[in-house]
């Protein structure tokens with residue numbers, strides 16, 4: 164297998180989002196969970212997205228994991244490695260985007276590289292280095308209340324400069340609009356002043372295409388699915404009408420369930436809508452932290468009673484006020500971690516109860532669930548909503564279907580749509 168593109172993703176939902184974009188653009192793609200075991204038989208693909216759970220761990224650990232993943236990809240022929248980060252640039256002043264970017268640049272001997280979380284399909288645009296989520300700047304969006312990495316600064320040049328050892332430049336929209344040669348000239352000028360990374364503005368797909376072409380001049384780039392689209396188009400020299408490489412997936416049947424650990428505004432609304440069509444159990448955050456075993460056992464008993472009659476949804480998700488109150492009591496990391504582990508307990512119990520189709524809302528939540536279930540890799544099925552594909556297990560003892568939904572993605576009826584898309 165010689166890879167045309169390699170990617171290292173900092174969480175599992177983000178990895179499936181990127182793998183979905185690459186697949187839709189015609190690249191046969193597999194998502195692995197961490198660096199694959201040599202014994203894992205991977206299908207013949209054009210791109211591999213190595214999913215890490217490295218967004219909210221200590222920066223040194225994120226760097227070590229990312230370097231190992233990058234090395235594995237380049238050994239398999241990937242001449243370019245994309246570091247996939249969140250389209251809302253989820254990170255803190257300690258990292259991990261800057262430290263990982265610095266390490267991959269050094270390992271691969273890169274000059275000035277492009278960095279852009281723009282993903283216009285999900286209304287993430289970048290102008291003058293400022294990230295917009297829909298119509299509002301990042302710092303006024305629901306991301307200001309994220310339980311693990313609240314985003315309070317929309318200026319990504321500033322955000323990344325706080326995380327990186329180097330200085331950060333900007334490639335503004337006028338330059339992106341002027342095309343690849345103008346962007347190349349700007350990169351060369353930045354390189355001469357010792358600037359090794361630049362935030363690239365992007366508002367429309369044509370800017371992503373320019374980004375993809377220029378990004379390939381260097382061995383590494385950093386961004387979200389929009390950059391992935393640009394890279395795939397540049398590699399394939401194909402237009403937007405290129406056929407999808409998604410695998411046709413057979414129906415599995417059997418019980419289905421939804422687990423929600425995201426507290427994103429979009430997920431809270433999706434849970435509210437789901438309540439009108441299926442049984443929903445809302446768990447109390449405090450009980451999950453202080454009496455996890457009991458709370459999980461009760462939730463599983465509730466689910467087992469209902470699963471024979473149709474899908475169920477179990478949600479730990481809280482409003483910003485509930486999250487703030489829980490964190491004030493138990494600490495941010497501690498409450499987040501405890502609830503992620505409770506979600507993993509629930510997933511394990513649901514699978515033991517026969518569930519083979521599972522929707523998980525939340526990036527860290529998905530990471531905890533997939534790790535607990537010991538799943539080595541996923542093949543890409545059809546897209547459910549922008550950034551969320553159906554995933555089929557590869558190399559796992561049980562054949563299952565998953566949808567790993569980024570907290571912020573999907574419309575209000577996402578859960579019903581997801582269940583329909585994974586019969």
Ligand SMILES: Nc1ncnc2c1ncn2[C@@H]1O[C@H](COP(=O)(O)OP(=O)(O)O)[C@@H](O)[C@H]1O
Nearest residue numbers: 310425448479481499502503525526527528570
């Ligand atoms: N009620 C709650 N109170 C506090 N934290 C919560 C609550 N419910 C879930 N969490 C935590 O919030 C975090 C949500 O992050 P994540 O799963 O990545 O979602 P998203 O995709 O929206 O970022 C997880 O660490 C999860 O355990």
Ligand SMILES: O=C(O)[C@@H](O)C(=O)COP(=O)(O)O
Nearest residue numbers: 176177180249250526569570
């Ligand atoms: O780029 C994105 O927005 C997503 O792919 C992503 O990374 C989402 O992260 P979570 O919201 O933590 O799932």
